[in-house]
Amino acid sequence: MAPNDSAETNGEATGTVVGRRKAARYIVPFAVAGVAAATIGLVPALADSGDPELPDITAQELIEKIAASDEEQLSGTVKITTDLGIPSLGGLAGSFAPGAGQGPAAGESSASPDAKLMELASGTHTLRIAADGPDKQRLSILGEGSEYSLVHNGDDVWGYDSESNEVYHAKSDGKGRADGEAGKHKAPEGMPATPKELAEEALAAAGDTTSVTVGGTAQVAGRDAYKLVIKPKQSGSTVGSVTVAVDASTGVPLKFTLAPSSGGKAAVDAGFTDVDFAKPDASSFSFTPPKGAEVTEADELEAGAEKDGAADEARKDLSALEGFKGLDVIGEGWTAVAEIDVPGGAGLPAQGSGDVPAQAQQFLDALGDKVTGDFGSGTVFKTRLVNALLTDDGKVYVGAVTKDALVKAADTAK
Structure with a gap:
């Protein structure tokens, strides 16, 4: 087992991550948002099945290993749980929302990524992801008897809600976002969803107020991993620690756990339950609207919002912020x-x-x-x-x- 080597960060580790880390090309770039972050006790069972014996590594070396990771191809299943401790009042909060219970308003679609990806900000969800370089990604949110998929393939971004049989389509700007006329229509960049996205957010925040240590080893999704432990050195934070399980072979973060300082189960926990670094089948990134599906173009959503006056209301809200x-x-x-x-x-x-x-x-x-x-x-x-x-x-x-x-x-x- 690797020793608990530590590195009190002074900004240099962060600079390494920012300066050297590769673009997260194998991660769905328009996926979810947290939490933040984002935001994610999920999978204690999948984290540990005996601590593997691995060569010693320092915290700095492990951070550099994450930064140097250049895996462009993978597929797998991620389970993500977010528990922020917001009290549940049944449908009370929803009853205050305009048009509650009336379905999507004008300028909206149940297949649009905006609302679907924000669902990951609470509860437990199972995701299937696949990626083949910067131009092909797929993320699917599995529900009970339904599935929502977001597919980026070249110039196209497709969203499909099987429950409503609705399809959303937009053109990509080449960065995993969807642009329409004059760059107005962008699918949300969202909160971090994969363990690597979450880890990079945490490491980017590390500085001289942060302790970073190697906290031993673990097995995640059947793979040997080191555990990088990030803790505030200050008292008064609601964050107790962030633990990132890093694949010993590839440097890819496999699991991310954010523990609150108040104790109890994790506030955010996301981890692979299975992962494969082989090239996914090309069919994973192909999409054709199913027969009878209602297809909405991003431009149509904008036009509907303008006609309904929703855009004017949004502008009023923004002007109030001034x-x-x-x-x-x-x-x-x-x-x-x-x-x-x-x-x-x-x-x-x-x-x-x-x-x-x-x-x-x-x-x-x-x-x-x-x-x-x-x-x-x-x-x-x-x-x-x-x-x-x-x-x-x-x-x-x-x-x-x-x-x-x-x-x-x-x-x-x-």
């Missing part, structure tokens, strides 16, 4: 907190004021904790990773930090 005075960052590293001024300085309506419907008030109360400090008073809205403090005088403090750290940051700002 009222923000920008943000200041308090602290650094894992405990950095963003301070944002809300336009008009409006905080939450007071409880019992009658300004909020009873159901909405119930939803807010379930999410938030009332807090006070030198800054005044406000409400902290919590997940297992990202927390936000909305003060009564209309400021927002948000970060991957604990409630106490948010209050301390708000007091510091005063």
Whole structure:
């Protein structure tokens, strides 16, 4: 077993990753987004079946191994679980959404990647992926008796929802994104979905506030792997550790686990259950709309949104954001907190004021904790990773930090 060699990062490791890492050519580049990240206790069973004996390696060498990985071809199955600890209130939250229960609105399609890929931000999902270089990728989300597939093959990007028998089609810009007229229509770059994407996000954030060590070995999807362990050196972060299982042969991350500092099961866990680095069959990347399927072009979605007025509404929403005075960052590293001024300085309506419907008030109360400090008073809205403090005088403090750290940051700002 490899020893627990460590490297306290000082920015040089990050520079190595950024400067030398290959483009993630074998990863579906328009896939999912986390979490972030993104965002992903999934697969404890698939992670360990005896710790293999592997040659010693340092943390720096393992980071360089990830950066140097140039595998362009693979296929396999990934299981991903995201548990951010957001309370479930049944259909209550959904009842506040405009047009809830009425199906896709004008300018939308059930086969469009936007909503489908965001489903990976919560729950447990099984994905099948395949890639053959930068121009051919396929990602399929397997449901109960249904499947959603996103296929990139050369100039074309196809989305297919088998449940609704709807098809989405767009032209690719050559980077895994779909462009339409004047580059307006882009499939979402999304949150990281594969273990390598998640690992690169974590390594890019490493700096002198971070400890990186080799935490032994494991077997993932039947392959020998080293475990790279990334931990904040600061107290007050909601992130306890990030563990990346790295294939000992190829340097490809096979499993990514983000453990919250509060303990319990992983907040984000994604790992291959099987993986093959052979060239996938060409049929994996071919797609023909099934007979009777409704095909929607990206340009049609834009035109439908314009006709329905949805684009005007979106522009109004964006113009409202111009009222923000920008943000200041308090602290650094894992405990950095963003301070944002809300336009008009409006905080939450007071409880019992009658300004909020009873159901909405119930939803807010379930999410938030009332807090006070030198800054005044406000409400902290919590997940297992990202927390936000909305003060009564209309400021927002948000970060991957604990409630106490948010209050301390708000007091510091005063």
